[in-house]
Amino acid sequence: MYLDYPFVRYAIIVGMLIALCSSLLGVTLVLKRFSFIGDGLSHVAFGAMAVASVMNLTNQMVLVLPVTIACAIIILRMGQSTKIRGDAMIAMVSVGALAIGYLIMNVFSTSSNLSGDVCTTLFGSTSILTLTINEVLLSAALSVGVVAVFVIFYNKIFAVTFDENFARAVGTRAGGYNLLIAIVIAVIIVLAMNLVGSLLISALVVFPALSAMRLFNSFKGVTIFAAIISVVCALVGILFSIAVGTPVGSTIVITDIAAFVICFMIGLAGRRG
Amino acid sequence: MSLITIKELSLGYGTRILAEGLNMSVNSGDYICVIGENGAGKSTFIKTLLGLQQPLKGKIIFGDGLKQTDVGYLPQQTVVQRDFPATVEEIVLSGCQGKKGLKPFYGSKEKETVQKNLLRMNISEFAKRSYRKLSGGQQQRVLLARALCASSRLLVLDEPVAGLDPKASEDMYTLIKSLNDEGVTVIMISHDISAALEYAGHILHMRHDPVFMTKKDYINSDISKIYLG
Numbered sequence: 064m065y066l067d068y069p070f071v072r073y074a075i076i077v078g079m080l081i082a083l084c085s086s087l088l089g090v091t092l093v094l095k096r097f098s099f100i101g102d103g104l105s106h107v108a109f110g111a112m113a114v115a116s117v118m119n120l121t122n123q124m125v126l127v128l129p130v131t132i133a134c135a136i137i138i139l140r141m142g143q144s145t146k147i148r149g150d151a152m153i154a155m156v157s158v159g160a161l162a163i164g165y166l167i168m169n170v171f172s173t174s175s176n177l178s179g180d181v182c183t184t185l186f187g188s189t190s191i192l193t194l195t196i197n198e199v200l201l202s203a204a205l206s207v208g209v210v211a212v213f214v215i216f217y218n219k220i221f222a223v224t225f226d227e228n229f230a231r232a233v234g235t236r237a238g239g240y241n242l243l244i245a246i247v248i249a250v251i252i253v254l255a256m257n258l259v260g261s262l263l264i265s266a267l268v269v270f271p272a273l274s275a276m277r278l279f280n281s282f283k284g285v286t287i288f289a290a291i292i293s294v295v296c297a298l299v300g301i302l303f304s305i306a307v308g309t310p311v312g313s314t315i316v317i318t319d320i321a322a323f324v325i326c327f328m329i330g331l332a333g334r335r336g
Numbered sequence: 337m338s339l340i341t342i343k344e345l346s347l348g349y350g351t352r353i354l355a356e357g358l359n360m361s362v363n364s365g366d367y368i369c370v371i372g373e374n375g376a377g378k379s380t381f382i383k384t385l386l387g388l389q390q391p392l393k394g395k396i397i398f399g400d401g402l403k404q405t406d407v408g409y410l411p412q413q414t415v416v417q418r419d420f421p422a423t424v425e426e427i428v429l430s431g432c433q434g435k436k437g438l439k440p441f442y443g444s445k446e447k448e449t450v451q452k453n454l455l456r457m458n459i460s461e462f463a464k465r466s467y468r469k470l471s472g473g474q475q476q477r478v479l480l481a482r483a484l485c486a487s488s489r490l491l492v493l494d495e496p497v498a499g500l501d502p503k504a505s506e507d508m509y510t511l512i513k514s515l516n517d518e519g520v521t522v523i524m525i526s527h528d529i530s531a532a533l534e535y536a537g538h539i540l541h542m543r544h545d546p547v548f549m550t551k552k553d554y555i556n557s558d559i560s561k562i563y564l565g
Contacts, residue, residue, distance in 0.1 A: 082352075090421075094420060095416070095560075124374075127365065142516070211559060215440045216440065217440070218429075218436075218441065218442060219433065220434045221422070221426065222430040223421055225417065225422060225430060226409045226411065226414075226417065226430075228388060228409070229409050229411055229431075229482070229483075229486075230385070230433065231386075231387075231388050232386040232388060232405070232407060232409040232411075232486075232492075233407070233409070233431075233434030233486045234404075234405030234418060234434045235404050235432060235433055235434065258493070276421050279421060280421055280422075280423060280465075280466030280468075280469070281421065281422060281423040281426060281466070282420075282421060282422040282423075282426050283426065284421075285421045296412055307538060313422060
């Protein structure tokens with residue numbers, strides 16, 4: 064019945080695509096201790112979104128995507144130099160972007176409902192349900208790109224994640240692949256802002272990977288299962304939130320947390336048995 | 337021609353010179369132990385040799401058809417790796433990545449190489465097992481199998497027995513020695529002087545003015561008397 068409405072169909076399609084993409088690189092991010100890059104970049108995306116909405120851009124992605132990618136590259140490059148450690152760098156960029164974004168929204172916004180705007184950007188409350196067909200197509204295209212890049216570079220990503228020094232020694236351009244990973248993360252985050260808002264993106268990236276790591280021992284198994292969990296949780300979350308009227312983003316994240324708790328329990332039981 | 341010829345090499349970071357004036361050559365079938373105090377530049381030497389770091393001065397020339405990326409490297413284990421969700425097979429397969437260049441997928445040739453090296457390291461039974469559930473000694477054998485997939489001509493080992501119990505260390509040394517007997521050239525960092533002096537043919541003592549000589553000359557030299565007490 065709900066599926067009769069096009070906006071519900073759009074939300075489900077885009078939601079599942081985003082969930083699939085965000086879960087793929089989760090394993091790599093968790094294992095490379097990059098989890099907070101996702102978090103940092105999402106704040107950057109918030110800042111960029113604020114600027115874009117003040118500038119009254121009709122298509123905010125035009126601004127948000129390049130800015131987020133640029134910051135991903137900066138965080139990665141600067142994080143490798145030992146002068147400012149990676150985590151400190153992320154904290155600087157992300158909190159800075161958050162502050163600038165909120166300030167800009169506050170000072171220049173013409174909207175009458177400022178706190179509502181901020182809340183929407185941070186928690187993604189309704190934007191997933193107001194997608195236009197063009198946004199759906201754009202999301203689909205970016206998702207296909209992310210999945211294609213991941214499949215083509217799967218073996219290299221594994222190698223660089225497991226042992227960067229070894230990969231470098233045998234001639235793999237680890238720096239280049241790290242850059243690729245950072246760019247893909249940036250794309251995923253900009254995509255996922257529609258679904259869960261910028262504050263909750265990390266959950267979408269990290270939880271499915273952590274859940275799958277409780278249960279599976281092979282990298283391939285973990286990756287595939289993380290993707291399945293993520294897509295199922297997104298579907299369940301969206302349907303539940305439409306039926307009950309809860310906010311979409313947080314409902315999906317709570318579904319992910321529930322899945323993690325279940326996997327954690329099964330993992331414990333499996334280890335004991 | 338030698339596999340590797342090193343000329344007037346200076347090692348270090350930025351303006352900090354750890355070692356200078358290193359001259360040595362590595363021939364096929366050599367077993368070289370790199371010893372020295374902490375911070376003397378042992379790991380820096382290895383990293384420079386592998387091209388992970390640029391030399392401050394001097395040259396490293398690879399000869400006899402050996403390329404710099406044609407090296408089997410066994411790095412020290414990181415914390416991340418100890419709890420990495422991957423099977424033994426997946427990890428050993430990643431040793432073949434260098435030979436694939438930009439080609440994205442592994443083929444049957446790589447899978448054969450993996451099986452061969454699993455057998456060689458006596459860990460075929462673990463192929464489908466999870467890496468993080470293996471013992472320290474077994475994990476090192478997995479990484480050694482991976483290194484052999486990258487190259488069976490030259491192995492560069494960074495403290496291969498670090499963190500292993502005496503029995504596992506002994507097994508590791510025996511394994512490395514048997515590879516050397518098959519003709520694999522070995523360059524190994526070791527804190528374990530007695531093992532270095534037992535197995536190695538040459539000693540590279542890293543310090544500000546590094547010393548490279550055969551084991552016999554080294555034992556009789558003044559440096560070893562000071563260092564070994």
